[in-house]
Amino acid sequence: QINISTQTKEFSPHPKGVSGSGLWSIPCTPAKDIEDTDMRLVGIMTDYFEIQDKMVCATNIKLVLDIIKKKFDS
Numbered sequence: 001q002i003n004i005s006t007q008t009k010e011f012s013p014h015p016k017g018v019s020g021s022g023l024w025s026i027p028c029t030p031a032k033d034i035e036d037t038d039m040r041l042v043g044i045m046t047d048y049f050e051i052q053d054k055m056v057c058a059t060n061i062k063l064v065l066d067i068i069k070k071k072f073d074s
Contacts, residue, residue: 018045023058 007030023043043058 021045
């Protein structure tokens with residue numbers, strides 16, 4: 001992965017143990033400062049599987065927010 005602030009290649013930590021962490025969508029726009037990017041929280045990490053292929057699972061944050069809104073708007 002590329003660190004968009006420094007334009008250097010980085011490696012993310014092993015995903016085992018990231019449950020509860022945010023899953024962010026960060027558009028890679030090298031011309032913009034990190035503060036000016038359109039970062040969005042898109043999920044909450046829930047699980048990591050390492051069988052044949054590595055797979056990360058996350059809960060879609062929009063679904064959670066929709067449930068909360070429905071609960072408190074009624």
